[in-house]
Amino acid sequence: MNAFNKLKEVAPMLWTDKVTIQTTKKVVNEHHITTSEPVTVVSDEPAKVILKGLKASEQSFFGTDEYDATLLLSTGIDVPAGATIIVTDVNGKVTKYKRSSKGYSGYVSHQEIAMTRDEKA
Incomplete structure (x- = not known):
């Protein structure tokens, strides 16, 4: 077990x-109106993206750029389902993932x- 640690x-x-x-948090104000405000869970955290199933033949006529990926992240960070994940790779390229699962730890x-990237190309 020590080796795993x-x-x-x-x-x-x-x-x-x-x-x-990033995620959103529901806030109820004094007039009982519920609004959402953005909350940053973590910023500039080391991670690794592993791409799955990126095929040029699956690109649609409408110019969308959609594929699935897995994010490897340190344990102890609570990532809620539906969070927005912004990844900056080693070359400085920024990719935004709009849909994500809850973290499996x-x-x-x-x-x-x-995660799923779903943007217009």
Whole structure:
């Protein structure tokens, strides 16, 4: 078990992407009107994006750029389902993922978050 704890410390050192995770929080004001305000869960956190199923043949006529990816992130960060995840890769390219799953933290070293990029190309 001690070796896994060391992996938990070492794995983020190998991740070259940085993520900012944002969600919304419902706020009820004094007039009983519910509004939402943006909340940043984490900013510039080391992470790694793994792409799945990116095929040129699946690009649609309307110019959308849609594919699935998995985010590897340190445990201990509570990522709610539906969070917006903004990834900056090692080359400075920013990619925004609009749909995400709740983090799966069944591993000692990291958690995994399923994401979908769905933007107009």
